Amino acid sequence: MPLFDSDFLKKLEYLSLVSKRVFRGSLMAQRRTMAMGSGIEFADHRDYTPGDDFRYIDWNLFARHNQLLLKRFQEEEDLHVYFLVDASRSMAFGDPPKFDFARQVAAALAYIALADLDRIAVTLFSKDILGDFPLTRGKGRILSLLKFFENAEASGEDTDLERVVTGFIHRDQRRGLVVIVSDLYDPAGFEKGLDLLRHRKYEPFVVQMYDKYEKEPDGMLGDVEMWDVESGDTRKVTVTEKNLKQYRQLFDDFQEKIRTYCNNYNLGCARSSTEIPFDELILRMMRVAGAVR
């Protein structure tokens, strides 16, 4: 069954229509650029100073208050949305595989952004950057993007977000929204990578996903040979009920850690099990953002 079938495209269209009603950027909590310029959207007033363009003087106010005030407009510019999609082997785990879910979510968000005339770029990563879909604009590019995603494989080694972000931020590109779609199973921790993005004035948005079996590994009880799909290492262990309890606690702590981090730094964050359809996650994100009810 193809990953992006006609049904998927219908859902994209639906999500796009829903997002039309939304103020641009609300979905992903991005800000407009702070640059004042020649846009059409009024921002505020300031006192006139000699040399200013007379065209921007608010004559109505002058007539009422006999005070020269200059109208300021917000500069409009394209929003750059970068998608960092985790393609490590751990993303191939689960039923359905987390990578499928990640690609669907990333494609949907990208489509919404393209529909809003934003620019998007996609970067696949694991230990390093594995592949790029270059910065592009316009809904017409969606098919190319879907093809890119279809060809992508979750075959990378251990996730190293810091290393990947380091490579990413050193590129010559405009700041913008960085949507990280990953399970965030970074042995070194996900925080450093996100910190780097924040410090470089990017706006990270975290979409973290997990499989139900990761949350509740029932079949692990007893003497088992544990096989790490990411590294390929095996290990013979005896998993007791107590171990399972510890595991569940650690997993919950990890989820809580992601939530706390995003809250602390006011980052957008969506966490979900792959059991739900990707469009439901998008809608949920919209609801959280107040875009739909």
Next chain:
Amino acid sequence: MSFLHPGALVWALLAIPVVIFYILKIRLKRVPVSTVIFWRQIFDEKKPQSIWQRLRHLVSLLVQLFLLSLLVFSLAEPFLTSDSKNARRLVLVIDNSASMKATDGDPTRLTRAKEEALAVIRGLRFTDEMAVLSAGTQPTVVCGITGHQRTLREAIDSIPATDGPTHLAEAIAAAKRLGEEETSNEGSTTSSGKETEIVVITDGGTPDFAKLQTSDKIKFIVVGAKTPNVAITRFQTRRSAIDPIGYEILVEVTNQSDEESGPIRLAIKLNDNLIEIKPLNLKPNEKWSEVIENTTADGGLLIAELVTKGEKEDVPLVDALAADNVARAVLPVRLPQPTHMHSPSGNLFLQRVLEANPLVQLTQSKEMPKSFAAGGITVFHREVPAKLPPGQILVVDPASDCDLWTVGEKLQSPIVTQQEKESPLMAHVRLDNILMPEAKKLTFTHAAGKPSVLAGAVSGDPLYALIERPEGKVLVLTVHLEMGDLPFRTAFPILAMNALNFFNGGQGELRESLATGSTTSVTLATEATLRAPDGTEKKLPAGKLTVGPFDQVGVWTIDKDEYAVNLMNAAESDLRAPEDYPSSANAAGLVAGFLGRPVWYYLIAFAWAMAALEWYLYQRRWIS
């Protein structure tokens, strides 16, 4: 220590795969995980610290090996030399007589006895052997010598309760023989040194119980208590000697107690109709007996029952033993006897004596009838036909010859000097000193065969004789009734009644009630069925045979013939069990206890414990 099956030790080789599996750690279930971040924290950063947790797999291996070794040793069946030296051979004698049905043993003494027997079996060591005998109506080997406890238990369960008398002495003798036979069968090849011990479980309900303890190898376990009991100890009926339809009942009631019986009643019923009731209040150990007379031509079942006065009507007496509270007797029907008397001149003595018998339906004639009814009795007085008709015939004072005799001259001094006392025809009859003038000499013809002379004169001539013909019996009495004093003697009606009874062939005679444990002789023309009071049946072959011993009270039947069987045994009814004997197998020192079990039993028990420990360890690996 030695092994019964040393070859089984080869199973110890199973330890090799156990160790190999431990070393190789058999292929485990492979479980993929997306990340080991969390598992690493669990297994590496929180490593078990205690020695126990580090060694638990090794301990588990050792437990498994120990468990295996226990199983292997138990398969090899180890035994101690002392076990074979201390082996016992027991012969268990269980009393299943009537008194063991007494309900003071929860529910009966026999049940208690079986429980004690099972305790003895449980207490057997694995080298011990035992046989089981019952000592009820007939001593029986219920199970031969065996060490198989389940067989012994089944044998104990199969011992039935009976109403028979105790035969402890015979059973003990049989037990001794059984032990001796077993010893001789073993011969000198064995060195087991087993001596036969006899264990008797009884309530002591037998005379001379104390004398049964003839050796210290005989141990008694006495079940039951000193329980009072009132019993019908005798119940017999007989025909009245003077009344053809009369009968007499001899009944005896005994209070087998050291206390008064209290007010009780003895009710006697014939076919459920009350014919007699006797209020009783017996002193300790008192015997009450009485002969009760009654008359009836009707037969039926006569039942004597001990009852107590109830609110509305008498209710059966409830005491520890029910079997002796009821006794039965069978009264056969007395059928009428059609009798024809021919006398040309008539004879009032003879007529009256025949009429006095209520069973006789008398007809008379003075002219010689041309024919005589078949099946009846014909009495000829003086005149006899030239050829006597078939059937039962009594001839008194024949005046003429016939085909069986010729009448001769008068006898001189016809005093009875010889009398056949054994004949039922002469029962209760004494003809001494009776004058019989005018008695004539009879000379029997060849057709009379060899007559039996029942009474003869001093000259040797017959005065009263029996001629047995194929077509019927003939009794001839050569006494002139008017001239002699025989009609004035009591012997005359008795003689006549004996003759009528004799012609009747014993039909309607009472059959005595039998005591349990007794036998009776019967002659069967064809194969018949013996039916016990509980409905069980047994085929009997034709011919003369002895039936019994009867082991149930009640009415037994052989086809249509009924036999009343009663307990009628004072010793069985005496429920006062002797108190100087142990009352349980434990008290008798017959239970070897837990330590009497074979070594493999303890090994298996220990193996269970090891299995439980391994299970615990296994569960801890999963759960802890």
